Structures are given as C-alpha cells and as structure tokens.
Amino acid sequence: MKVVSLFLLFLYGHIFAQQVQDVDFLKAEATIQPIFSEKKVKGTVKYTFKVLQKTDSVYLDAINMQITKVALEGVQAKAEANKIWLIGPFVKDREYVAFFNYEANPKQTMYFIEDQVWTQGQGKYTSHWLPSIDDMNDKIEFDLTIAAPMGTTVMANGSLKSATERNGLTYWDWDMQQPMSSYLVAFAIGNFKKKSLTSTSGIPIDLYYHPKDSAKVEPTYRYTKVLFDFFETEIGLPYPWQNYKQVPVRDFLYAGMENTTATIFSEAFVVDSIGFNDRSYVNVNAHELAHQWFGNLVTETEGTHHWLHEGFATYYALLAEKNIYGEDYYYWKLYNSAEQLIELSEQGKGESLLNPKASSLTFYEKGAWALHILNELVGEEAFSEAIQNYLHRHQFKNVTTQDFLNEVKAVSNKDIARWEADWLQQSAFKAEQAYTSLIESDFIRDYFEATALRRIPLSEKIIQLKTALTFPNDFIGQEAIYQLDGEPISATIALYKKGFESNNLYVRQAIAMSLEIIPKQLRVEYESLLDDASYVTQEAALYLLCSQFPENRTLYLDKLKQVEGFQNKNIRQLWLYIAINSDGFSESEKKQFFQELEAYTTSKYSFEVRELAFAYMLQFKPYSEVFLRSLVNGSVHHYWRFRDVARNMLAEVMTEAAAYATVVSLLESFSEKEQNYLKSKFELK
Ligand SMILES: [Zn+2]
Structure with missing residues (x-):
C-alpha cells in the first residue's frame, strides 16, 4: 500500500516540518525478531504519543516497511515508502496509543554478519528496522524486546528484565526509564558472554565478549571502572542511566557507537596484553562513555551544534586519559591534533566549529581544543560549574551552542566573546594561541628542543641524542631515533645501541619501523625485537630479518610460530606468507599454509583479516x-x-x-x- 494521492502529499507537506511541535511521542514498546535466513525483521510496536496541537494526521518514519496490522480506534493508517501516516482527527492534549505489526528488509542500520546481528543508528536511520522518528528532537522512552535464536545473547538499551523461551526463541526484555533520540536505539545479538563490574557509585557495568576471547577481556576493557568513576567525579553529574554495557562486534562501521547504555564497538579493539600496548580500546572506551552525558543526555538540535557531541566526548576522553597516563600524554595528543589542524588550516581548508558539514577532524579535535582553551580562560572551577549547570538544566532535552555559552557566561565574569570568535566561528585554526598553551608543559618544551635538533648536523648533537635515549621519554626517545634516519650507519651504531638498551618499547619500535637495512653490528640487538611486547614491532622485525637473513628464516619463524598478533592476525599472516616462500618446509606443509592464508580471505573472517589476506594472496x-x-x-x-x-x-x-x-x-x-x-x-x- 504505497500509493498516496497528490492531495495527501500536499496536505502532509506542512505537517512534515512541524510535527515535533504538534505531537510528542512518549514511549515505544517494541518486539523485534530478526530473521537470520532472510536478513529481514519482523516487529510489533506500541507507541504512546501526546497530541500538542489539534491535527489531522501524525506520522512515523518507516522505510520500506510492510505494515501488516494497525490498531488505533477511530484512526486510519497508510504506509508510504518512507512513512506511516495515521489519519485523525487528533485532539489537543490527549494521549493516544497506536499498535503496528510490520516487516522490513533493512538495507542499512541493521546488519546480519554471520551469527551476529547489530544495529548502527547514527548517520543512518533507525526507521529502517523500527518505525520511529528520524529527528533528534523527539526523545522517546524505547523499551525493546528482542527475539533471538536460543543459545545466543542479546544486548540492548536499558536493563534486562527477563529472558524467556517461547517457540524456540528467547525473548530478551529490556527496559529504559528515560527518553532518548532514536539514533541511539540499538541492540546486538551474538555468541557473547559477559563480565560484570560495578562503578563506585553502584552502577552495573557489563562487558561483553566472544567466548574465544575470554583471555583478552582484561586487556581489552582495562581501566573501564577507572574511566567510569573518573567521569562521574569530573563531570560532577551522576551517570544518568540505569546501567552501562559494551559489546564488540564483527565488521563494525566505526570505532565505536555510544548507543544509550549500550555501546557497540569494533572487534578490532579486542586485544591481548601485547596488543594493548599498540592499539588499546582505552580512548574509544572513554569517548563513547563520555557521550552518555554529551550527546545522549543532552542532544544537539541540529548538525550546527555537532561539536557539543564530538568535541565534548573527545575532550573528556582526553581528560580521562590524562588521569591514567599523565599530563605528558595529554599534551602530546593535543600537540598532535594541533599539527593536523594547522595543516588543514594552512591549506585554506580550516572549518568553523559551527559548520554542520565540517569534517571529523574539526568536530572532534578542534572541538576538544576549543574546550581546552576555554577551560584555561575561565578557570577549572567555573568551567566545571558551567558544565554541571548545562547538563542539569537540559538533561533529556535538546541543546544548542548558545545553551552552553549561557551557562559559561552565568558563572564566569571573563569575557568569552573573543574565544567565541576565534574558536567557534573562525574557520582558521588559532595556531599561535595553541602553541602558547602547549608550551605551558615542560614535556612539550623538551620535545620542541629535541625537534629543533633536526636542523643540526649529527656530529654536533651526539650528546643531546644520547641523553634523549638514556632515560627516554617515549616520544622524545622516538624523535631521537627518527633523527638517525639517513645518516651514515657508522656514525649511528652507538646511538642505536643506546636505543636498544633503553628497553623502552616505543623507542625500540621506532627502530623497527625506521631501519631499512639491519647493519651487521646490530643484528643481535635487532633480533631481540622479535621478543618485544608489541605486534607492530614484531611484524616489522620478522619481515626485515627474514628478507635480509634468509638463511635464518626457520629460526625466526620458529620463534613466532604460535603468535597471531592483532585481531587481523598480522603476525600469523606474515608468518604464513614467509613460510610459503621458504625452503625450510615440505610441499605439503606449504600447501597447508597456503590454504590457511586463502581461507582468511573468505567471509568467515572479519574484513580486517580479509583485507590483509587479500594483499598477501595477490602475490600468488x-x-x-x-x-x-x-x-x-x-x-x-x-x-x-x-x-x-x-x-x-x-x-x-x-x-x-x-x-x-x-x-x-x-x-x-x-x-x-x-x-x-x-x-x-x-x-x-
Ligand atoms: Zn563520538
């Protein structure tokens, strides 16, 4: 039933733009059943809504849905390609309840990946799988019941009331107590187990994982409780939802998504304690958690204010990392994002923070910079008070940049007009102001001193480089190693030896990543990189050692034969590739290796594994x-x-x-x- 007369289209055009003023959807109670074999979804949903202005029609967004049943007394329903219309009359100030049964084949937003189903609402439309309002300004209490195959686990928004078996399915009944925008509605089905924690304030935290990754739970989720407790203290407003949960899924589209109480993130962040050193989940963990306040509790009215989500989540994640890794790390990250923003700005591509079409770099990193500078300007106390008032006053509602600025102005007598012009409105990045702020840090001053040596001939800076490599700071030590690049090897041997001896993981990694030829005098030291607790280092070292000393391949391969590496199996795949090309194995062994590598290209594996396997298979x-x-x-x-x-x-x-x-x-x-x-x-x- 997708035909609608021109007359109706004309009539609804006016209502389309204004429904938020006319109708307030209060509550959705939905039962969702994904059908794995057909990649489709069946659902029933009950909506409670209040009519604010007398109107003849009310719509819900519903993309390509077949409505199989509608029930609302005295009301007619019509389905269009993208909407369900309820034709009234509807009376002002009265509450209504509507039921639908529907089916859909979601082209996006809900994904079927092998034995998993997961959703991604932001940037897409939840109305692909659930009739809802694709507008951030209508906040609704969503209570989902997900019907999933028995033996699988479901995670969704809110707290789990019950899981009951009926007709060969398990119905997982979830309950939210507060409203949210529809892009934050989510669930994931899969073969998951969970580890439970409790925050110091008593909020339950569930950390989901695939059973095969049980040994990776601790390193993957390391610092979760620290982050949670930190945010509650730092933000000063208690965590606003019933609980918090996180689940890693296969082939996710982003690093993570902050669905209310139910963060979904990429399986690529599932790491063991070695992978943790190179590619930890800590930053994403902190970022998505910060969104539970900034974005989920207070939500932008429109894209112009998107930095209120991303700039804030990035800034608060940075503060949380400072709490864990220290101030040097905080300034190091600010310095790095400033470098990127300066580059963009110098190309004339700088963007205002209030440009709804700005890039992620602007929303995230320039947004964080703007808050860092504002915090310096008004002082920590006023900043913190403004944040609390802003969140408290607008909780469960929508916000604009002005709402935030009003709170800052209310608690600070500092004039922030200049800051608004420089950091919110202006498109160019304020490089000098950023620099002035950065050199407040002793570490950044030392680092700049080290980078200043780039212009000096090696013979004149040996002592400084040696010092930098003796008690190395991670970043300054790396800088010293990079400055050896391209210098005559005879002049650098002693400094490389210092670097190896430093036993600093990141300094040694810089050696692994920058040396293109292993000097004979450093061979033994270089071989020791195979034992470093870094899969980045191990991969680079294995490759170079095997190419340069083929006579020792078997020895090197033997050392790493049990190692898988990151989730994309970087070590294992390189290992197979080298082994297939080595003399030390029989033809039948090589055939087996080839088949293993070949299998990694198939859809049984995540796209991260497949992408790497593609690159290797292209060689055969x-x-x-x-x-x-x-x-x-x-x-x-x-x-x-x-x-x-x-x-x-x-x-x-x-x-x-x-x-x-x-x-x-x-x-x-x-x-x-x-x-x-x-x-x-x-x-x-
Ligand atoms: Zn974000």
Whole structure:
C-alpha cells in the first residue's frame, strides 16, 4: 500500500516540518525478531504519543516497511515508502496509543554478519528496522524486546528484565526509564558472554565478549571502572542511566557507537596484553562513555551544534586519559591534533566549529581544543560549574551552542566573546594561541628542543641524542631515533645501541619501523625485537630479518610460530606468507599454509583479516578460485572502505585473462548481488 494521492502529499507537506511541535511521542514498546535466513525483521510496536496541537494526521518514519496490522480506534493508517501516516482527527492534549505489526528488509542500520546481528543508528536511520522518528528532537522512552535464536545473547538499551523461551526463541526484555533520540536505539545479538563490574557509585557495568576471547577481556576493557568513576567525579553529574554495557562486534562501521547504555564497538579493539600496548580500546572506551552525558543526555538540535557531541566526548576522553597516563600524554595528543589542524588550516581548508558539514577532524579535535582553551580562560572551577549547570538544566532535552555559552557566561565574569570568535566561528585554526598553551608543559618544551635538533648536523648533537635515549621519554626517545634516519650507519651504531638498551618499547619500535637495512653490528640487538611486547614491532622485525637473513628464516619463524598478533592476525599472516616462500618446509606443509592464508580471505573472517589476506594472496599467481570468490564477495560488502579495496583489487585481477576466465566460469554460482555487480562492472552476460 504505497500509493498516496497528490492531495495527501500536499496536505502532509506542512505537517512534515512541524510535527515535533504538534505531537510528542512518549514511549515505544517494541518486539523485534530478526530473521537470520532472510536478513529481514519482523516487529510489533506500541507507541504512546501526546497530541500538542489539534491535527489531522501524525506520522512515523518507516522505510520500506510492510505494515501488516494497525490498531488505533477511530484512526486510519497508510504506509508510504518512507512513512506511516495515521489519519485523525487528533485532539489537543490527549494521549493516544497506536499498535503496528510490520516487516522490513533493512538495507542499512541493521546488519546480519554471520551469527551476529547489530544495529548502527547514527548517520543512518533507525526507521529502517523500527518505525520511529528520524529527528533528534523527539526523545522517546524505547523499551525493546528482542527475539533471538536460543543459545545466543542479546544486548540492548536499558536493563534486562527477563529472558524467556517461547517457540524456540528467547525473548530478551529490556527496559529504559528515560527518553532518548532514536539514533541511539540499538541492540546486538551474538555468541557473547559477559563480565560484570560495578562503578563506585553502584552502577552495573557489563562487558561483553566472544567466548574465544575470554583471555583478552582484561586487556581489552582495562581501566573501564577507572574511566567510569573518573567521569562521574569530573563531570560532577551522576551517570544518568540505569546501567552501562559494551559489546564488540564483527565488521563494525566505526570505532565505536555510544548507543544509550549500550555501546557497540569494533572487534578490532579486542586485544591481548601485547596488543594493548599498540592499539588499546582505552580512548574509544572513554569517548563513547563520555557521550552518555554529551550527546545522549543532552542532544544537539541540529548538525550546527555537532561539536557539543564530538568535541565534548573527545575532550573528556582526553581528560580521562590524562588521569591514567599523565599530563605528558595529554599534551602530546593535543600537540598532535594541533599539527593536523594547522595543516588543514594552512591549506585554506580550516572549518568553523559551527559548520554542520565540517569534517571529523574539526568536530572532534578542534572541538576538544576549543574546550581546552576555554577551560584555561575561565578557570577549572567555573568551567566545571558551567558544565554541571548545562547538563542539569537540559538533561533529556535538546541543546544548542548558545545553551552552553549561557551557562559559561552565568558563572564566569571573563569575557568569552573573543574565544567565541576565534574558536567557534573562525574557520582558521588559532595556531599561535595553541602553541602558547602547549608550551605551558615542560614535556612539550623538551620535545620542541629535541625537534629543533633536526636542523643540526649529527656530529654536533651526539650528546643531546644520547641523553634523549638514556632515560627516554617515549616520544622524545622516538624523535631521537627518527633523527638517525639517513645518516651514515657508522656514525649511528652507538646511538642505536643506546636505543636498544633503553628497553623502552616505543623507542625500540621506532627502530623497527625506521631501519631499512639491519647493519651487521646490530643484528643481535635487532633480533631481540622479535621478543618485544608489541605486534607492530614484531611484524616489522620478522619481515626485515627474514628478507635480509634468509638463511635464518626457520629460526625466526620458529620463534613466532604460535603468535597471531592483532585481531587481523598480522603476525600469523606474515608468518604464513614467509613460510610459503621458504625452503625450510615440505610441499605439503606449504600447501597447508597456503590454504590457511586463502581461507582468511573468505567471509568467515572479519574484513580486517580479509583485507590483509587479500594483499598477501595477490602475490600468488595464478589466482586461486577461493581468492577470486572472496574478492567478488568483498566487492558487495556493506562496509564501503573494505568494499572499495576489494573492488579495486578485483578490477586489477580481472585484467588477467586466466582470472577473468575463472570468474566467468563461476558466474552462475555467485549470489544475485554479486552477479549484478560483476555484470555491471565487467560487462559479463
Ligand atoms: Zn563520538
């Protein structure tokens, strides 16, 4: 029932823009059943809404949904491609209740990935799977019941009231007590277990994980309680929701998403204690948690004020990291983001923080900088009071930049007009002001002194570099190593030795990443990098050692034969690639290695694993059938970045006659979506 008369369209045009003023949706109680085999969703939803102004019609956003049943007395319902209309009359100040049964094949927002289903509402529309209001300004209490296959686990917004079995499914009944914007509604289904903590204030915190990753729970979620307690104290307003939960999922589109009480994040952050040193979840963990206040509790009215979400979450995550890693780290991150912002600004591409189309760099990093400077300007006490008043006054409501500024002005007698012009309105980045703030830090002054040595010949700075490598600060020590790059090796041996001896993980990593040839005199030291607690270091060292000293390959490979590396299996995949190309293994062993590497290209693995496997498999010709199938499959993946990689590689591979012939011969066996892509791209019939 998708036909609607021109008359109706005309009539609704006016209401479309103003519904938030006419109708207030209060509560949604939905039962959602994802159908894994068909990648579709069946649901029933009950909406309670209050009519604020007499009106003839009320809509809900509902994209390509088949409404199978509607119940609301005295009301007619119509489904359009993107909306469900309820045709009244509706009386001012009266509450109504409407029920729908519906089905949909969500093209986005809800994703079926192997044995998981998860949602992503921001940047997409929740109305792909749940009739709702795609407008941040209508905050609704969403109570979800998710029907999932028995044996799987569900996480969703709010607290779990019950999980009951009916008709071969488990119904997970979740309860929210406060309203939120619809982009924050979420759930995830999968094979998960959880570890439970409690914040010092008594809020339950559940940390979900895949059973195979049970040994990685501690390093992955390290500092979670510290972060939580820190935010409650620092922000000064208690955590506003019933509980907090986090779950890592496969093939996620972003680093993390701050769904209310229910953060979903990328499985790539699941690390062991070695991976933690290179790629920890701490920053994302802090960022999404900060959003529970900044974004979820107080929500922008529109994109112009997006920095109230991202700038604040970035700034508060930085404060939380300062609390854990110390002040040097805080300034180091500010310095790095300033460098990026200065570069953007110097290219004439600087953006105002109030530009709704600004880049992430602006919303996140310039936003954090603006708050850092504001905090310095008005002082910590006033800043903190303003934040508390701002959150308290507007909790569970929507906000503009002006709302925040009003609170700052109310508690501080400092004139912030200049700051507004410089940091909110102006598009260029205030580099000098940032620099003045940075050199407040002793560490940054020392670091700048170290970078100033870049212009000085090596022979004149040996003593300074030696000092920098003797009791190294992570960043200054790395800087000293980078300054050895391109210098005659005979003049640098002693300094590299100092670097190795420092036993500083990041200084040694800088050596692994920057040395292109291993001098004979450093071979033993270089070999010791294989034992470092860093998968970045191990990967670089294994590669260079095996290329430069092929006679020792078996020895090096033996050392790392049990190591997987990051979630993308960086060490394992490199290991296989080298082993396949080595003499030390039999043909049947090599065949096994090849099959293992080949399997990593398939959809049984995450796109991070697959992307790396693609790069290795490209080296082996003729291309195998499994690999070609994986490239075709990757070319229709839901995640555009990975899809582009697969498409570009497929295009390259298809220029070879043998690969082209294989793909043509397999055409019939591909899915409809894959066939359509191949046909349109390569003119196959
Ligand atoms: Zn964010």
